[in-house]
Amino acid sequence: MLVISPEELNARITRKKDKSLLIIDARPFSDYAEGHVPGAVNIDLMQFHWIDTSKEGIRQFNKQTRILLSNIGVSKDKFVVFYDDVSGPSAARGVWLLLYFSHSNVAMLDGGLAAWKAKGFPLEEKTNPFVHSKFEGRPDPKILAGYGTIKSAIKKKKTIVLDARSKEEFDGTAVRAARAGHIPKAINIDWNDNIKDSAFKGTDDLAKMYSQIPKDAEVITYCQGGYRAANSFVVLKMLGYKNVKMYLGSWGEWGNRPDLPVVSK
Known part of the structure; x- marks a missing residue:
């Protein structure tokens, strides 16, 4: 499952005991602060682009991406959902990153926050803290x-x-x-x-x-x-x-x- 509907995500959020869910708002922090999906943490993935695909460049990309994914709390037991304003590039980049690190339990919110709001689902404005993990996904x-x-x-x-x-x-x-x-x-x-x-x-x-x-x-x-x-x-x-x-x-x-x-x- 590479996409998840607003209805499906809302159903998972409302299951209070679902500790496996990790929601990542991939937009700029200024947008996140104005309102986001409840429980989401924020990382502006557009700030982490990479234009060196030499052998050493990829080695460094792998190393630094593992640190990034650990810092935002990705671990092998998590179902990770990325979103941005629409079914857009930042959320898709998050999905690709996790697939590249052999983490298939990932999806992007279809329609992004625009679809979430259109369905009338709740927003929150408080900043949610990262819970650090030790992500050790294997590059594919x-x-x-x-x-x-x-x-x-x-x-x-x-x-x-x-x-x-x-x-x-x-x-x-x-x-x-x-x-x-x-x-x-x-x-x-x-x-x-x-x-x-x-x-x-x-x-x-x-x-x-x-x-x-x-x-x-x-x-x-x-x-x-x-x-x-x-x-x-x-x-x-x-x-x-x-x-x-x-x-x-x-x-x-x-x-x-x-x-x-x-x-x-």
Whole structure:
């Protein structure tokens, strides 16, 4: 289960003895302070981006992410729910992080806080403290791509590189790195098209959007910093794609390395 409805989450919260539930508000603290899902702790995941996917870079990412997840209280017995304003990139990044560390008991709140409030469920404003844990999840390299993975993927016929950014970023008219454009062979499906009225679109609509991608293909998603790409990663997993990776460094790494090829219109 990669998504949970507001109704399902509210039912779990109202079970007072459910000690396994850990709710993480992945928005900025200023938003959290104005009102959040009862019991949620806050960590602005947008502050923890990573653009070094060298061997040493990934080693440091693994080390520092374990510290982060320990500090916010993730442990193997927890069912972890991430949310942001909508079914958005920060919550999806949280889901991807835990899947990468082999913690499958994770979901994101479908529709985010917008859907929660629309259902009339309660909010609280008090800050909830972290309860430190010792998280020791094992990294799963099968769902992480580095720049080396992408270099190899460009040469493979059955690998699809999926750019989750806007059309303007893809074309190179919007510049957010030293170089503009996209990774060679990439196809562009804007992550915003995954969402309607704050929540994920229905499975049939999503399946049509991604129908150009064969189900047996290796798919690597990327964006600017590995957040929008995480959203598309979650959608593809929901649709039953088995071999999906996310390029952690994304354009923040690729577009700033002069040794890597780019295409721009």
